[in-house]
Amino acid sequence: MPNSARQIHREDRSPSSTPSGRITAEVVALFVAGLVGLLAWLALRQPWLRQHLAELVPHRYPIAFAFERQILAPRSVALASAILWLLALLSLLREKIWRRAPKPQRSIGFSTALFVALQSLIAMSVVINLNSYFLRTFHRPPCRISATEIYMHWIPQAFPHSLQLRQRVSEQTRLALYVEGGAFNRYLFSALVYPIRCYYGESLTSGSDSAASAIAELRRRGVEYYLHYDPFSTTEPLQLRRISNQ
Amino acid sequence: MTMAMLNGLIAQFCIGCAVLSLVSFSALQTVSRATKAAVIVFSGLAVPGLLILLLLCVGFPFDPQWFYALGALGAIMTIFRRKEFLCHWQKGGLSFSGNPQLPAALTVGFACLALWTTISLMCLPSVDYDSIAIWGYRVRVLLNEGTLYSESLRDPYRIAPMPKHPYLLPLMEAAFCGRAGFSHAAQHIPHLGLYFAFVLLVIGTAREWFAGEFQVLFLAAMLLMPAPAVQWWLEGAREPAIGVAALWSTYWFLRWLRDPSPSAAAFVGLALGAMYHMKVEGAAFAAGSLVAVFIVSLMSGADRRIRLLHFACLACALLFLVIPWTISKALMLPTTQDYDFTAGFAEGWSRRLSMIPFVAWMGLSEMFLRPELYGLAPHLGIIWLVRGITRRTWRAALPAVFPALLCLLGILAIYVVRQEQLGAARNVTFSRRFVCVMPSLVLVAAYAYYQARISLSDKKDAA
Numbered sequence: 148m149p150n151s152a153r154q155i156h157r158e159d160r161s162p163s164s165t166p167s168g169r170i171t172a173e174v175v176a177l178f179v180a181g182l183v184g185l186l187a188w189l190a191l192r193q194p195w196l197r198q199h200l201a202e203l204v205p206h207r208y209p210i211a212f213a214f215e216r217q218i219l220a221p222r223s224v225a226l227a228s229a230i231l232w233l234l235a236l237l238s239l240l241r242e243k244i245w246r247r248a249p250k251p252q253r254s255i256g257f258s259t260a261l262f263v264a265l266q267s268l269i270a271m272s273v274v275i276n277l278n279s280y281f282l283r284t285f286h287r288p289p290c291r292i293s294a295t296e297i298y299m300h301w302i303p304q305a306f307p308h309s310l311q312l313r314q315r316v317s318e319q320t321r322l323a324l325y326v327e328g329g330a331f332n333r334y335l336f337s338a339l340v341y342p343i344r345c346y347y348g349e350s351l352t353s354g355s356d357s358a359a360s361a362i363a364e365l366r367r368r369g370v371e372y373y374l375h376y377d378p379f380s381t382t383e384p385l386q387l388r389r390i391s392n393q
Numbered sequence: 394m395t396m397a398m399l400n401g402l403i404a405q406f407c408i409g410c411a412v413l414s415l416v417s418f419s420a421l422q423t424v425s426r427a428t429k430a431a432v433i434v435f436s437g438l439a440v441p442g443l444l445i446l447l448l449l450c451v452g453f454p455f456d457p458q459w460f461y462a463l464g465a466l467g468a469i470m471t472i473f474r475r476k477e478f479l480c481h482w483q484k485g486g487l488s489f490s491g492n493p494q495l496p497a498a499l500t501v502g503f504a505c506l507a508l509w510t511t512i513s514l515m516c517l518p519s520v521d522y523d524s525i526a527i528w529g530y531r532v533r534v535l536l537n538e539g540t541l542y543s544e545s546l547r548d549p550y551r552i553a554p555m556p557k558h559p560y561l562l563p564l565m566e567a568a569f570c571g572r573a574g575f576s577h578a579a580q581h582i583p584h585l586g587l588y589f590a591f592v593l594l595v596i597g598t599a600r601e602w603f604a605g606e607f608q609v610l611f612l613a614a615m616l617l618m619p620a621p622a623v624q625w626w627l628e629g630a631r632e633p634a635i636g637v638a639a640l641w642s643t644y645w646f647l648r649w650l651r652d653p654s655p656s657a658a659a660f661v662g663l664a665l666g667a668m669y670h671m672k673v674e675g676a677a678f679a680a681g682s683l684v685a686v687f688i689v690s691l692m693s694g695a696d697r698r699i700r701l702l703h704f705a706c707l708a709c710a711l712l713f714l715v716i717p718w719t720i721s722k723a724l725m726l727p728t729t730q731d732y733d734f735t736a737g738f739a740e741g742w743s744r745r746l747s748m749i750p751f752v753a754w755m756g757l758s759e760m761f762l763r764p765e766l767y768g769l770a771p772h773l774g775i776i777w778l779v780r781g782i783t784r785r786t787w788r789a790a791l792p793a794v795f796p797a798l799l800c801l802l803g804i805l806a807i808y809v810v811r812q813e814q815l816g817a818a819r820n821v822t823f824s825r826r827f828v829c830v831m832p833s834l835v836l837v838a839a840y841a842y843y844q845a846r847i848s849l850s851d852k853k854d855a856a
Contacts, residue, residue, distance in 0.1 A: 338554070
């Protein structure tokens, strides 16, 4: 440690942070942070307040599942508070039981301990929130959910449709793709069906001279099929045709 | 698949060890073992990634064997330089006798975040749109078709989203998949490596630069900040990866400000190269860093010559990394479906003035009203900043904060333009970008404030 850092270190030794006071400061901080968590739990349980807090961040995801994963859910905060109180209790017991054990050289003050406890409360709440999202949605912890199940949940249209297409054509097929709904769906679907290789199929629909030249270009690249994909169609989302038949 | 992942990890470790063995012990005498471990993890990813990317840019096909070959070369180099390598671990450069015992809450909170990061990255597939449609697609294309020159990216008729986004991370992800085909777990190994490099670097920095309660505060602010742990899976891996590289670059830049050693300059250069090849936010950060290095070099007194020499070396190294990719990008024909992100960016700012307050509020609320992403770290950072900015020593750290501020301004400017072009729907992508700069901003604030306290303490002692 540099000398100057040692000096600051010496300065930090206040009476409240002497070895005998260390555990007390930490325990009190844990208890106070737990109380703050409890108050946050009470506040976040009020839907209007929760909504108001969420609206303070104008760019927050408006999508329900993203919202659920990201904002601190009241139950997660309450659980994290309980963990902090448990830690406070354990620290207290340790102090009582091992009071005569050698103390560490350095200690921390109340404000530092409180910051650490609050930061830890938030970190634990986030992790509990994320895990409970999976428990609530899939009824299993994240490590026991297959990738297919997760994709089925997250991409309820495009993923099953991509599986259907894979059953209909071979892996090395090249197809011209026209997707309803713009670039967002086009890129997603072409990534999901890979290694089936997708080419822009928009210009093929016009029936003009440019369409004829586009067909010629695509045929030169070995493109055999034309796929019109409508993710929201309930009858026939995948309309697959051979290019030569158009 | 397990073998491919294991081979990748061994290769990464060997390359990282070789990089560390190339640096003399005296250059890293005041560097803690945790930081040296971070050197192994970070360099083990960035060095082979950049080298393989260069090979791809000049036309070689992608093959995971390149990664293993570099790993073998690293192992041989480490064996030849084993004395230098072991020296880093055997000789103690720092004493940590005054360290406080860490509070239980810090250990428990960090354990939760680290466990979640490991589980989410090893068990869950990436589900954010960009990870599926852009980045995951690239990994699959690299594994199947082998090269950036393939028709997949050069054919204007082929659907390839954002082909001009840089390739470092997809390449590393593909390297860990090896020849066993695509796997989510293997794809996420580099992300996990970068997260642990972040953790090691934070622990190392805390040990080297801070002491007492301040050390605990810094550790809590950084290690318990949820975003660097959870954003990998929540909103994609590019921005947290840039965040790690930015933190790495800021740390070595601060070291270089104190003592202009070639090793510190080289590590800054490595981070800048890696950042540039990750995404546009990284390019902004890298450009800012290069400007900051130049300004510091010009303004320094006695060691101006050596600093300018380091700047020249850094600029040459970056050009060496940037030019092949720039040429490579220029060869890609635009598809009829592409839209230009930068179109109209330079004009119409007087018209957009009214949108600036809204975007500024978005930025402020992102920093201070999202405890679920950054905890209370930004609040602590701003307290350090306000208390440290009045001190003379703060000015010394100002160049270190410049790259992060430039990157932040760039992000805000993009969203001012987007309000007009794409509307409010695109604002949802705003939050994922802040993780690029937040850790390095907190580090600079902590450093500046602590230096101010040290200088005050020195003055008291002198009086």
